[in-house]
Amino acid sequence: MAAPADNRREAFEREALPLLDAVYRVALRLAGDEAQADDLVQETMLKAYRSWHQYKSGTNVRAWLLTILRHTFINEYRKKKRAGPTVDVGEIEGYHVFHEVQEADPEGNFFDQIVDDEVLRAIDSLPEEFRETLVLSDVEQLTYAEIAEVTGVPVGTVKSRLFRARQALQQKLYDYALEMGYIKRVER
Amino acid sequence: MNAPRKIDCQEAAERLYEYLDGELTPDSEAEVRAHLDDCAPCFKLLGFEDAYLSFLRARTRAHQAPEHLKKKIFEQVLFDQDSAS
Numbered sequence: 485m486a487a488p489a490d491n492r493r494e495a496f497e498r499e500a501l502p503l504l505d506a507v508y509r510v511a512l513r514l515a516g517d518e519a520q521a522d523d524l525v526q527e528t529m530l531k532a533y534r535s536w537h538q539y540k541s542g543t544n545v546r547a548w549l550l551t552i553l554r555h556t557f558i559n560e561y562r563k564k565k566r567a568g569p570t571v572d573v574g575e576i577e578g579y580h581v582f583h584e585v586q587e588a589d590p591e592g593n594f595f596d597q598i599v600d601d602e603v604l605r606a607i608d609s610l611p612e613e614f615r616e617t618l619v620l621s622d623v624e625q626l627t628y629a630e631i632a633e634v635t636g637v638p639v640g641t642v643k644s645r646l647f648r649a650r651q652a653l654q655q656k657l658y659d660y661a662l663e664m665g666y667i668k669r670v671e672r
Numbered sequence: 673m674n675a676p677r678k679i680d681c682q683e684a685a686e687r688l689y690e691y692l693d694g695e696l697t698p699d700s701e702a703e704v705r706a707h708l709d710d711c712a713p714c715f716k717l718l719g720f721e722d723a724y725l726s727f728l729r730a731r732t733r734a735h736q737a738p739e740h741l742k743k744k745i746f747e748q749v750l751f752d753q754d755s756a757s
């Protein structure tokens with residue numbers, strides 16, 4: 485019979501390690517640079533491994549790992565303040581970009597010209613609670629209930645943060661597309 | 673089955689992301705769908721926001737954990753001496 489440590493290793497390899505890419509993607513957006521994301525992921529996985537006995541097999545291992553990641557980030561990494569401008573999500577007028585482009589580009593074709601790095605940069609300029617909500621939803625495809633669990637807020641807060649984050653990001657990408665000439669501003 | 677309750681454009685717009693995310697209850701989803709079927713401007717908005725969310729997914733999911741990190745985790749986490757039970 486295998487020792488308990490081997491059982492744990494096997495279970496951890498089978499259930500937790502396949503989520504390493506997801507944990508890394510979220511870490512990268514939280515930490516803002518690759519070196520810190522590396523450390524953050526390593527620490528998260530080590531903590532998860534050491535507390536594997538607290539994880540109930542068959543429950544949501546992804547949400548469990550991302551919760552550990554988030555706590556680790558808040559407690560140990562956030563002190564190192566991120567640089568860079570922050571997008572204002574305070575005054576979000578719903579669907580403003582759509583109203584601007586609905587005649588010229590109702591299918592949003594201008595988005596296709598915006599490259600990955602530019603999208604990630606724009607995501608990184610969102611305030612933290614909006615950024616994490618958007619990343620968990622739109623990058624990692626967590627449900628609202630899972631995001632609420634990971635971020636420790638009610639589902640209603642997830643909904644409103646997600647709405648504002650998506651709209652603020654869309655406005656930022658639209659402004660960028662205008663600046664780059666991917667789309668022309670409609671004169672009214 | 674009863675016909676879904678009628679909702680206006682504002683209600684439909686408020687629930688649009690939940691509709692796209694598959695987060696509505698069946699009744700609420702039926703109300704939004706009925707409105708979208710009838711209302712060309714809201715249907716157009718749906719198409720635009722749907723394209724936006726697909727674009728976001730496509731642009732952000734490519735990143736994978738780097739090989740050196742995977743290796744480190746295999747070596748240091750899985751053979752962590754402190755967690756030997």
Ligand SMILES: [Zn+2]
Nearest residue numbers: 680681711714
């Ligand atoms: Zn309508």
